[in-house]
Amino acid sequence: MTRAAIDTSLFEAAEAVRAKAYAPYSGFQVGAALLADDGRIYAGCNVENAAYPVGNCAEPSAIAAMLAGGGKRIERIYVTGPGVLPVTPCGGCRQRIREFAAPDTPVICHGVDGEPLYTTLGELLPHSFGPDHLVR
Template identity: 80%
Template sequence: MPNTPTDQALFKAAEAVRARAHAPYSRFHVGVALLADDGEIYSGCNVENAAYPVGNCAEASAIAAMVAGGGKRITRVYVTGPGSAPVTPCGGCRQRIREFADLDVQIISHGVDGEPLICTLEQLLPHSFGPEYLPK
């Protein structure tokens, strides 16, 4: 379980929003809470659609909430999902996080019946391509 007050708040926010996930097809409910540079916690859940490509992952939903709320950078990520294995962001969401987070940002991936996995973004997405590679 989370140890720091910040992680406890992130876990609570991720679990609260995970309960609202719309996952009638996969039945795999995911919640994400982001701590942003403005000190706020933004959360999101997965929202599936019968036309699978138009659904949203929980990470994408949380990032959209952060941007809409005025946050600019992610400073910590907490992902919760079912089971005992850590629920890590998919490849596309790792890249989405990369757009808004430094490589040393910690991502806590938690299957709520097991122990969390704590990795940096760089560990989850090695040799990544980020915004700094594009011309200004």
Template identity: 75%
Template sequence: MTDTMDQALFAAAEAVRAKAHAPYSRFTVGAAILADDGKIYAGCNIENAAYPVGNCAEASAIAAMIAGGARRIKRIYVTGPGSAPVTPCGGCRQRIREFADLDVEVISHGVDGTALVTTLEKLLPYSFGPEYLPK
């Protein structure tokens, strides 16, 4: 992947993170997906007073991707506050698994630290995916 594409994904994740609705946790997260159509789709976390009703940034980005007509994740970038990498939660790892191959790189970034670059397979080992279901 090019540095230019990673910069674009980071910028998209950060731009949408600024719009996050996180009045309860105050932990804003942004996610940006490079999809199979070559476009970038972004989403932020949206909290709700009736926990756990809300959306993670990754789920929001996936919804934007599907609404935009794309179907597969080629790369995903997740940003959040602090210095530790902000990795997708367990539920979002499974959501990403639905739309990404196991070798897709997931970049997790606490914006004050160093990004963690790993694969979906390393984040979600021994995963259950759509290929296990009858056609």
């Protein structure tokens, strides 16, 4: 499958799950879809909660789906949300992605009324701390 075809599949999966996001407080629905090392696409959406700190962002929801499905590493991730500006992962999500992805992992960020931003995890989270820093 070509990179363009993969990105189309990731975009479609992120948008399909974004439509299911539970965002009654912010109204800001986000979807994330990732291509895992097992070749499968896993998706997740944000889930808000009246007690704000206990909500889930879309990216860790997709990571949880990946782990539950048997994937172990993120090969590519696509994040979608409303508006013109690219919807980038928040700081906490960047660190969560780093746990399962290398700095050169492609991250596509898309406010669906605008153009997508093609970047890497290393560009979003420079000089990151990851599992490879911990000596066992």
